[in-house]
Amino acid sequence: MKTIFDFIHHLFVPKEDNNYRAKALHPDFLTYYLLIALFLTFVFKQTNLHNVLGFATDISTDKLYQLTNQVREKNGLSDLSYNERLATAAYQKAQDMFSRNYWAHYGPNGSTPWDFILRANYQYEFAGENLAKNFLFSQGVMDAWMNSSTHRDNLLKKDYSEVGFAVVNGILNGEQTTLVVQMFGKPLGSLAKKTSPIIPEAQPVQAAEKVPKPQVVEISPVPVPKTQPAILSKESSVLPFRLANITLNMNVVFLGFLMLALVLDFYFASKLNIVRIGGKNVAHFMFLGFVLIGLLFLTKGAII
Amino acid sequence: MKHIVIYLKKEVKKNLLDYLFLFTAGVFFVVSLNMFKGERMLEFVVLLGFASFYIVWGIYHHILEDTLHLKTVIEYILIAFTVVFLLKILILP
Numbered sequence: 001m002k003t004i005f006d007f008i009h010h011l012f013v014p015k016e017d018n019n020y021r022a023k024a025l026h027p028d029f030l031t032y033y034l035l036i037a038l039f040l041t042f043v044f045k046q047t048n049l050h051n052v053l054g055f056a057t058d059i060s061t062d063k064l065y066q067l068t069n070q071v072r073e074k075n076g077l078s079d080l081s082y083n084e085r086l087a088t089a090a091y092q093k094a095q096d097m098f099s100r101n102y103w104a105h106y107g108p109n110g111s112t113p114w115d116f117i118l119r120a121n122y123q124y125e126f127a128g129e130n131l132a133k134n135f136l137f138s139q140g141v142m143d144a145w146m147n148s149s150t151h152r153d154n155l156l157k158k159d160y161s162e163v164g165f166a167v168v169n170g171i172l173n174g175e176q177t178t179l180v181v182q183m184f185g186k187p188l189g190s191l192a193k194k195t196s197p198i199i200p201e202a203q204p205v206q207a208a209e210k211v212p213k214p215q216v217v218e219i220s221p222v223p224v225p226k227t228q229p230a231i232l233s234k235e236s237s238v239l240p241f242r243l244a245n246i247t248l249n250m251n252v253v254f255l256g257f258l259m260l261a262l263v264l265d266f267y268f269a270s271k272l273n274i275v276r277i278g279g280k281n282v283a284h285f286m287f288l289g290f291v292l293i294g295l296l297f298l299t300k301g302a303i304i
Numbered sequence: 305m306k307h308i309v310i311y312l313k314k315e316v317k318k319n320l321l322d323y324l325f326l327f328t329a330g331v332f333f334v335v336s337l338n339m340f341k342g343e344r345m346l347e348f349v350v351l352l353g354f355a356s357f358y359i360v361w362g363i364y365h366h367i368l369e370d371t372l373h374l375k376t377v378i379e380y381i382l383i384a385f386t387v388v389f390l391l392k393i394l395i396l397p
Contacts, residue, residue: 025379027375027378027379027382030378030379030382030383030386031382033382033386034382034385034386034389037385037386037389037390038389040389040390040393041389041390041392041393044393133342134341134342134343134344135342136394174345175344175345175396176344176396177344244394247393247394248394250390250393251390251391251393251394254386254390255387258383266308266311267305267307267308270307270308270310270311271307277371277373277375277376278373278375278376278379279362279376279379279380279383280315280362280365282312282315282316282323283323283326283358283361283362283365284383286323286326286327286330287326287330287358287383287384287387288383288387289330290330290331290333290334290354291351291354291387291391293334294333294334294337294351294354294391295391295394297334297337297338297341298337298347298391298394298395300341300342301341301342302341302342302343303342
């Protein structure tokens, strides 16, 4: 017990043994941290863990579905039921974005979200789409959507009765990207008998649209890109650990450890009036503090 | 705790401009990350920029204080690049 206490003392408290500088902040220890960071970067890159396990983030369709219904319930709306055809449309939309290299509701060839929904053989009365990319957590995606009025309108639209999701990994603009596609719909029912169709014009994609009339839509196969994106299946939610969580926690723990060492070293050095050659603890602390704040933003992605 | 406050006041007062400069860069770093949310390459460039600035700031600060030493420079480099590599796992897996 005493040995452990001495070691911790040696690690954090400046004294004669450690040349009046906490051992955790000595150049040799700092070199070890760098080597460990390099090793971890190398291991993550070489083993390609995120691709092998099929996930680079902690986003699952199950969790997104659960969160979507949670926010609807909170707002006194009925739950949406999960629709596999909408999920297929969402997956095909994500695949299309990867294969044609774009990040938008409308494709460069003029394809609309509704094309994907119809191609998945889903005849809709109302339909909508929400997109997100590069988030680390499902909750982050939902928070961002709820903070955007157009996405929020989609999530809380009472006209929808069904929803489908796709969470797909792939390369977009040369970067490893995780896309989340959420497709809403209400299957065509009573409006099928309408005789005067309303042809949808170009409008914001979050807005609900009415289909012109019931029609048979030809399902054409979506071209398979050379770099096959990996779909993050529902099963990922039951995996025993999550890479995103591990890497985020690892960063937080390391930054916390270093900040603790700086604070303790600074405290004892100022208390004992120790003067020494070395970096400024205040500056290190500020740098690490800003990085820690930056970590919060790194867990967030973009939505359209 | 009293010692920390006294030392901090003394240190910041003595190098107010330097710390203000570092603080501004930090705010700029956080704002940039918020602006480029979801753009991983840009996020990494912003991080690399902030880490590089931090090293340059350290050298500049110690030159002004006339306390520049190789060990000090290495300390700034090691801390900055450890953070860069650790966050790289998160930004560019």
